[in-house]
Amino acid sequence: MNTKSILRESAAGIAAHDEQLAFSSKDFHKTFARPVYIRPTHLVHRNVEKAGGHDQFSTERKHPVFFVDLPSKNVSMTIGGLLPGQLTNRHRHTYETVLYVLEGRGYTEIEGEKVEWQQGDAVYIPSWAWHRHQNLSDAEPAKYIACENAPQLQNLGVALREEEGRDL
Incomplete structure (x- = not known):
């Protein structure tokens, strides 16, 4: 598996985590050695x-x-x-x-x-x-x-x- 594939998999794992309410013991592998930027849903709350x-x-x-x-x-x-x-x-x-x-x-x-x-x-x-x-x-x-x-x-x-x- 190349670096891009690992980062894509990492990003998918993090995105999936964002949809979960909490980690469980089965999710231990979703902690990664390198941070990955995932764009949040929004960056500003106007007015x-x-x-x-x-x-x-x-x-x-x-x-x-x-x-x-x-x-x-x-x-x-x-x-x-x-x-x-x-x-x-x-x-x-x-x-x-x-x-x-x-x-x-x-x-x-x-x-x-x-x-x-x-x-x-x-x-x-x-x-x-x-x-x-x-x-x-x-x-x-x-x-x-x-x-x-x-x-x-x-x-x-x-x-x-x-x-x-x-x-x-």
């Missing part, structure tokens, strides 16, 4: 907020949440908005979060500690830390980008999320 909020998640969190729909298997990104004065439910998850504040000012309470933030700040939320967010303005909304390693942990089968009031 994220115009695509609409995620209704169920927005309702649960009590603030608008817009999922960035890109085919990453390791990192997710959402755009979160807080209405004037809004306070979210306490929740925690096994994945880490980094927030980047696009506009507004408020705080994130992490395990009882208030961490104030404003436009241009970044906030780190460790895994499994109880936290919630509040917009400190009574007149202006706040908006942030949240980046998380949730897909990576979901693909490993170890992602957990707990909402106060729903799960407790």
Whole structure:
């Protein structure tokens, strides 16, 4: 078998894996010694907020949440908005979060500690830390980008999320 055939077979194996939900013991041979570029289904998600909020998640969190729909298997990104004065439910998850504040000012309470933030700040939320967010303005909304390693942990089968009031 020549190199092109091996790469084609490798690419077919990886593409087949992308269609599977998870590897099983019979798939051990689909781990290859050399990376192969497989073009994802799409590389850009245009007008994220115009695509609409995620209704169920927005309702649960009590603030608008817009999922960035890109085919990453390791990192997710959402755009979160807080209405004037809004306070979210306490929740925690096994994945880490980094927030980047696009506009507004408020705080994130992490395990009882208030961490104030404003436009241009970044906030780190460790895994499994109880936290919630509040917009400190009574007149202006706040908006942030949240980046998380949730897909990576979901693909490993170890992602957990707990909402106060729903799960407790």
